Amino acid sequence: MRPKEPQGMILPFVQQTPTPNFDRPFLNEVKxxxxxxxxxxxxxxxxxxxxxxxxxxxxxGVLYNQFVSRRRYRSALPAGWFVDPGKIREIMETALDQRSKIEMRFLPAEPSRRSTSCSLLELGVEALTLELPDYVESGPSWLHREVECFFRVPEEKGQISFYRFTSVIQNVSRTVDGFAQAELAFPKLLHNHQKRNFLRIAPPAYLFLGVAMWLERRLPTDEHGCPAANLSSWGKPMFTYIPDKNGNPVRIANISAGGLRLDIERSAVKGREIELRVSDRIVILLDLYDPELERKQRFWLRCRVQNMQEDYDTRNLELGVQFVSVGRLAEDADREVHWHDVGEDGIEPLAVWVMQRHLELFREKGLD
Known part of the structure; x- marks a missing residue:
């Protein structure tokens, strides 16, 4: 005997589902x-x-949706960010062909951690190989550590592109000749920090340890028309900048590997017999502070005045100059300087210094 269902019990869903409008014979006919x-x-x-x-x-439809999604993703990326593997490989191959140096440093980046200048040896499918300098002692402790790398690629018409990426060290080894190598995971993101003639930054004042400026036509010259090698014959500079000194008349507004912009106070020029013209040559002694090396970097620079204008509000003189020669002190005499022409790529040590400071500002303030 079938038990009686309790009153008020909710019947199962299947039993409550209404009968379809079409019956079984109709389904059989369709079949x-x-x-x-x-x-x-x-x-x-x-x-x-x-x-x-x-x-x-x-x-x-699936392929179209993927294409649209990929385009939306790429359009949402910040300018100068590359995520396409083919494009990243193309840029890295250019760096390999140009023998560009890769500056590598461990993360998290700290002032006490210096970057290492490495040579790009090989690009694999999933990794790239760097050759380390002789003085670097690599070992198992490097494995799986995150690093930050940047490099520069010369392009047409003297332009230079600076790139940055992060990666992880997958392997460290030594060749039969004793050269240390590091294998890094191939980057998935490449950031173009700035693409123009030269990366230009306005670093904090504490990074400038000293500036001296001479007007070249007032200096004694050698047989080639260059400033005399003997620095003792130059006399006092026209303008100077000394840190922590009140009344510094000159300030560096920005700097690159190819030139800089000076801001000279009006009071320092007014009433003095100083006639600066576009295309004039000036000589600058520039001392920069390198936080990584914790020491001073000194540059002797022959410059050409490219543009000159007066600030509307302050009446200060703004001077844009281009580096034409870089001076190196003689090995046997620290008071003699010899000049060497600056190429289209600018001054290499200065380019590295500028790029490192740009990366620091980028990390601290999110500059682009």
Missing amino acids: ESFHRLWNNPDALPYLVATFLAVGIVIIL
């Missing part, structure tokens, strides 16, 4: 019609073509 169509030799090609067309439409 038989489909079976006859499938077994009909004349209709079979049309049926197969229909299935293929539907499949192709579905595949094209």
Whole structure:
């Protein structure tokens, strides 16, 4: 005997589902019609073509959605960010062909941690290989550590592009000749920090340890028309900048590997017999502080005045100069300087210094 269902009990969903509008004979008829169509030799090609067309439409729809999503993702990336593996490899291959140095440093970056200048040896499918300097002692402690790398790539018309990426050290080894090598995971993101003639920054004042400026036409010259090598014959500079000194008349507004911009106070020029003109040559002694090396870097620079204007509000003189020669002190005499022409790529040590300071400002303030 079937038990009586309790009052108020909710019946199962299947029992509550209403009967479909079509009955079983109708379903059987549809099934038989489909079976006859499938077994009909004349209709079979049309049926197969229909299935293929539907499949192709579905595949094209999936591919289109992926394409649209990828384009939206790329358009949402900040300017100068590369995520396409092919584009990243193309840039890295250019760096390899140009023998560009890779500056590598461990993360998290700290002032006490110095960057290491490495040579890019090989680009693999999933990794790249760097050759380390002789003085670097690598070992198992390097494995799986995150590093930050940057490099510069010369381009047409003297332009230079600076790139940065982060990676992880996958392996360290030594060749039969004793050269240390590090294998890094191939970067998934490449950041173009700035693309123009030269990366230009306005670093904090504490990084400038001293500036002295001479007007070249007032200096004694050698037989080639360059300033005399003997620094003792130069006399006092026209303007100077000394840290922590009140009343510094000159300030460096920005700097790059190819030039800099000076801001000279109006009071320092007014009433003095100083006639500066565009295309004039000036000589600058520049002392910069390197936080990584914790020491001073000194540059002797022959410059050409490219532009000159007076600030509307302060009446200060703004001077834009281009480096034409870099001086090196003689090995046997620290009071003699010899000049060497500056190429299209600018001054290499200064370019590295500028790029490192730019990275520090980027990390601290999110500059682009």
